[in-house]
Amino acid sequence: MGVVMEVVQIALHVVPGARSDAVLGWEGERLWVRVQAPAIDGRANAAVRKLVALLVGVTPSDVTVERGAGARDKLVAVATTDRARLDAALAAIGVRTRSG
Numbered sequence: 001m002g003v004v005m006e007v008v009q010i011a012l013h014v015v016p017g018a019r020s021d022a023v024l025g026w027e028g029e030r031l032w033v034r035v036q037a038p039a040i041d042g043r044a045n046a047a048v049r050k051l052v053a054l055l056v057g058v059t060p061s062d063v064t065v066e067r068g069a070g071a072r073d074k075l076v077a078v079a080t081t082d083r084a085r086l087d088a089a090l091a092a093i094g095v096r097t098r099s100g
Contacts, residue, residue, distance in 0.1 A: 016044035056089040
């Protein structure tokens with residue numbers, strides 16, 4: 001039997017080129033985050049993946065940008081084999097998710 005990966009989606013609005021990486025809070029259905037990396041050559045997307053991974057306790061390779069790679073509004077997917085741990089981490093930071 002193989003490892004079962006579950007995916008959770010999070011809608012984000014990203015502010016690239018900020019002074020620091022941070023979670024700003026909710027506006028509507030999107031979690032606003034800022035990253036220091038500029039929106040050049042995928043650097044902001046890589047920073048978003050790292051920030052989300054740090055927040056929920058997974059590796060950056062477990063986070064993908066599913067929609068909005070070239071935009072500020074993004075849909076990221078977080079893959080995990082431990083859904084209960086991921087759900088607890090997301091709840092601790094108040095993240096609203098969409099099951100994928």
